[in-house]
Amino acid sequence: MNKFRRLVSLILAMIIGCGDSSEPSPPIGIAAQLSGRLELTGSSTIAPLVTEIAKRFESMHPGVRIDVQTGGTGKGIADVRNGTADIGMASRPLADDEQDLTIHPIAVDGVGIIVHKSNPLLELTTEQIIGIYQDKTNNWSDVGGPDLQITAVHKAEGRATLEVFLEYFDLENPTIRADVIVGDNEHGIKTVAGTRGAIGYVSIGTAEADIEAGVPIRLFPLAGVEATTQNVGNGSFPMSRPLNLVTADSPGDLASRFIKYCQSEEVHDLVVSQYFVPVTP
Amino acid sequence: MTWWSRNTSSQSRRDLVLGLISRTSSVLSATVILLIFLFLLHEASPALAKVGISRFFTDTGWHPLSAQFNIVPMLMGTILTTLGAVVIATPLGLAAAIYGLYFAPQGLAIWYRRLIELMAGIPSVVFGLWGLVKLAPWIGQFGGSGQNLLTATIVLALMILPTVMLTAWSSMASVPPELLRGGAALGLRNWSIVRTIVLPAAWGGIGVGILLATARALGETMAVLMVAGNVVEVPTSLLDPVRTLTANIALEMGYATSAHRSILFASGLILMGLVASVAVVAELRKRSPHEL
Numbered sequence: 420m421n422k423f424r425r426l427v428s429l430i431l432a433m434i435i436g437c438g439d440s441s442e443p444s445p446p447i448g449i450a451a452q453l454s455g456r457l458e459l460t461g462s463s464t465i466a467p468l469v470t471e472i473a474k475r476f477e478s479m480h481p482g483v484r485i486d487v488q489t490g491g492t493g494k495g496i497a498d499v500r501n502g503t504a505d506i507g508m509a510s511r512p513l514a515d516d517e518q519d520l521t522i523h524p525i526a527v528d529g530v531g532i533i534v535h536k537s538n539p540l541l542e543l544t545t546e547q548i549i550g551i552y553q554d555k556t557n558n559w560s561d562v563g564g565p566d567l568q569i570t571a572v573h574k575a576e577g578r579a580t581l582e583v584f585l586e587y588f589d590l591e592n593p594t595i596r597a598d599v600i601v602g603d604n605e606h607g608i609k610t611v612a613g614t615r616g617a618i619g620y621v622s623i624g625t626a627e628a629d630i631e632a633g634v635p636i637r638l639f640p641l642a643g644v645e646a647t648t649q650n651v652g653n654g655s656f657p658m659s660r661p662l663n664l665v666t667a668d669s670p671g672d673l674a675s676r677f678i679k680y681c682q683s684e685e686v687h688d689l690v691v692s693q694y695f696v697p698v699t700p
Numbered sequence: 701m702t703w704w705s706r707n708t709s710s711q712s713r714r715d716l717v718l719g720l721i722s723r724t725s726s727v728l729s730a731t732v733i734l735l736i737f738l739f740l741l742h743e744a745s746p747a748l749a750k751v752g753i754s755r756f757f758t759d760t761g762w763h764p765l766s767a768q769f770n771i772v773p774m775l776m777g778t779i780l781t782t783l784g785a786v787v788i789a790t791p792l793g794l795a796a797a798i799y800g801l802y803f804a805p806q807g808l809a810i811w812y813r814r815l816i817e818l819m820a821g822i823p824s825v826v827f828g829l830w831g832l833v834k835l836a837p838w839i840g841q842f843g844g845s846g847q848n849l850l851t852a853t854i855v856l857a858l859m860i861l862p863t864v865m866l867t868a869w870s871s872m873a874s875v876p877p878e879l880l881r882g883g884a885a886l887g888l889r890n891w892s893i894v895r896t897i898v899l900p901a902a903w904g905g906i907g908v909g910i911l912l913a914t915a916r917a918l919g920e921t922m923a924v925l926m927v928a929g930n931v932v933e934v935p936t937s938l939l940d941p942v943r944t945l946t947a948n949i950a951l952e953m954g955y956a957t958s959a960h961r962s963i964l965f966a967s968g969l970i971l972m973g974l975v976a977s978v979a980v981v982a983e984l985r986k987r988s989p990h991e992l
Contacts (some may be wrong), residue, residue: 570845574766575930577955599845599941600930602951606832613837614845660970665941 429688430586436642453494454482455673461495461508462579463603464528465662467665469508472686476677485622492579496520499667505674507665521670522663525681526695529651529659535615536635540564543639544597549588551618554596559616572619575595579660580604584620587658612636623656624648624694646650652696662695712930713840735819740969747962756966762932763951763959771967773934777849777942778971780935781924782917785860786855789810792857793864798894801872813869820862831855836927843939847929855927856906858922860913871905872898904985911982915975923947 457471466489473485490498496506497518513522518617532538532548543551543562544620552571559567572660573595574581585592591686599617604625626638638646642657650656652690664678680686687697751769759770796816800809831851840846875898883893898908921944929941930951943951945967956964 491955493957497957568843570840572845575951577952593761593766597931598929598941599847600932602925602930606926610847612834614840615834617845627716632924669727 422635423441425578427617428563433542438559446509453480453526453673453676455484455671455678456508457483457485457673458488458496458504459485459506459664460488460490460498460504461665462492462510462662463489464579465508465525465664468662469664470680471689472681473677474503475686475689476680480586485677491577493577496665498581502667505670506678509619509663509665511582511660512663512664518626518666520667522661522665523682524661524679526662526690526699527651527659528662528695529646529648529672530580530620530658531623531626531646531658532586532618532620532639532641533626533636534618534639535611536637537615538564538637541639542643545588545642546620549590552588552590552595552597567616570598570614570617571596572601572607572614572617574600574620575600575602575609578602580620583658583660608634608636620658622695623651624695648694650698661698719990731968735737737972740767740965740972743965744962744969747966749961750959751963751965756963756970762948764956764963765961769963771945771948771963771970773932774943774945774948774967775970776934778918778944778946778974780849781852781856781928781942781944784849785856785917786910786914788853789861789913793861793909793913794860794868794906795870796865797868798898800869800897802890802894813866816862818866819858819863820866824859824920824923825926827855827859828926831923831927839939844927844941847927847941848939849928849935849942851943852924852928852939852942855923856917858921860917861921863913863916864909868902868906868907871909874905875901883911907985908982911978911985915978915982918971918975921948923949925950 427564428646453624457473459466459473463699466487470487477483477485477498488504492507492509492511495504495654496513497521498504498523499507507520509522510528513520532543538559540559547556547562551562551569554571556562557569559565559569573583576592581592584590599610599620604621607621608626608629612629623638626636626646629638630638636680640646644650646656651659664681666674666678670678680698682698684697690697716779749770755769755864756771759768761768761774788941796812800812800816831854833846835854836846836851838846839848839851879897879901880893883897888896924944925947927942928947930941930943930947931941932948933940935942949964953961953964
């Protein structure tokens with residue numbers, strides 16, 4: 420039923436040629452004339468999703484070219500500020516010194532704690548996880564597990580997942596003593612999957628997809644809430660982050676049309692296929 | 701007389717064209733390198749002016765967000781992984797080249813060389829992926845995650861092995877055959893000929909190959925990033941994680957702003973200096989007369 424509705428809305432979107440159904444759509448003739456270039460840079464978490472949305476948007480408006488590049492949330496924000504990009508991608512809320520920008524939420528992503536599949540433990544408390552990352556706990560037997568060295572897998576500074584993690588556990592990055600520092604989510608998952616005593620944190624959507632594909636990792640619940648995309652969507656999972664598009668004061672016509680399209684229901688199937696959770700603004 | 705003068709005039713015209721083309725392209729490539737150097741210098745200048753080079757070595761740690769910029773652990777990481785890789789790859793590459801040239805059956809030798817050439821063409825990220833999902837878990841049996849100095853060194857060694865082996869092969873193959881025949885006439889065995897005639901005669905070329913491989917190892921980024929563990933610490937054992945200068949730039953450039961960004965460019969400049977000094981040594985070696 421859901422699929423059918425999605426299909427219908429997709430077809431409708433193609434006929435109308437405009438992403439937003441809540442506002443009066445411009446006549447088809449005008450929509451077809453939509454043309455120009457859009458530059459997007461920023462978070463590597465959002466980029467694959469936006470690339471898919473951009474492909475669909477381009478096929479609806481043949482005159483439009485959308486260029487999506489990664490480089491991290493920080494780059495996205497810097498590029499929007501100095502005008503090199505029309506739209507930035509930020510996988511965290513804006514900081515206090517970034518309030519000059521406007522955010523447009525398009526989806527939510529949860530960050531979950533992962534361990535190797537063979538790990539017999541079912542959950543760790545907040546204090547235990549903090550102890551592990553501050554190198555006060557070095558062996559799984561200290562937290563009720565087998566006699567096995569703990570390998571704490573941490574992200575490189577500047578990654579959005581890292582900021583979500585630090586904020587949730589109220590940690591300062593220099594106090595963390597990690598055993599391995601990784602770049603992106605897949606790097607983190609492959610590291611944990613290859614190390615029996617490892618613990619790490621990655622995007623829940625990516626982890627779920629890899630678990631389905633048979634990668635030997637397991638997601639820990641957090642504060643008693645199962646780490647699933649469903650719980651991220653209904654807001655009950657505590658360690659989550661918004662996926663935003665970011666613009667300077669007055670985005671152009673094409674930019675605002677694209678943003679509206681990214682927020683519309685027509686792209687929810689793409690959001691779900693990238694293991695994120697759609698939001699309705 | 702006439703054919704001679706006509707020939708020179710047409711040849712001189714051809715020479716002129718060729719000379720022009722080669723001159724333009726050499727000027728172009730030199731300009732590009734110079735521009736890259738100037739760009740690096742320009743981007744690094746705020747850090748060099750405000751932070752100063754000495755703080756790269758005296759700060760208490762690498763916490764760019766708290767304005768602490770000690771790059772010594774990364775410099776150590778780069779030097780240690782490179783040295784380790786060269787130490788592993790040199791004997792392996794030399795032995796492989798000697799085997800292929802003097803001991804392998806003719807038919808096998810050709811395929812053996814092709815195989816090594818193929819290895820030289822494998823993208824570095826493939827080596828990194830293999831290191832991450834196969835080698836690191838295996839080394840992890842000895843403790844930790846297996847992403848450490850040892851794993852990074854082994855992966856790097858495999859990556860520079862073809863360079864060492866192919867240059868050694870070429871320089872040994874160009875040793876004049878009279879020398880070999882002379883050796884054989886003196887009744888020397890294969891191994892003695894290689895040890896006392898071929899190796900000393902080809903040593904200059906082999907050395908240049910090793911230096912080329914060193915330069916490649918210094919600059920390698922992705923494969924090392926995937927298997928080195930990337931913790932900013934001076935390693936105390938082979939099983940400790942390391943972060944190289946290149947991995948540091950790749951990991952942090954994405955979000956770095958202002959001073960931090962500039963420091964990363966400065967570390968790139970240092971890296972370029974390292975590679976340049978290796979190249980200079982290689983050049984000096986090439987010029988020095990072969991010791992026979």
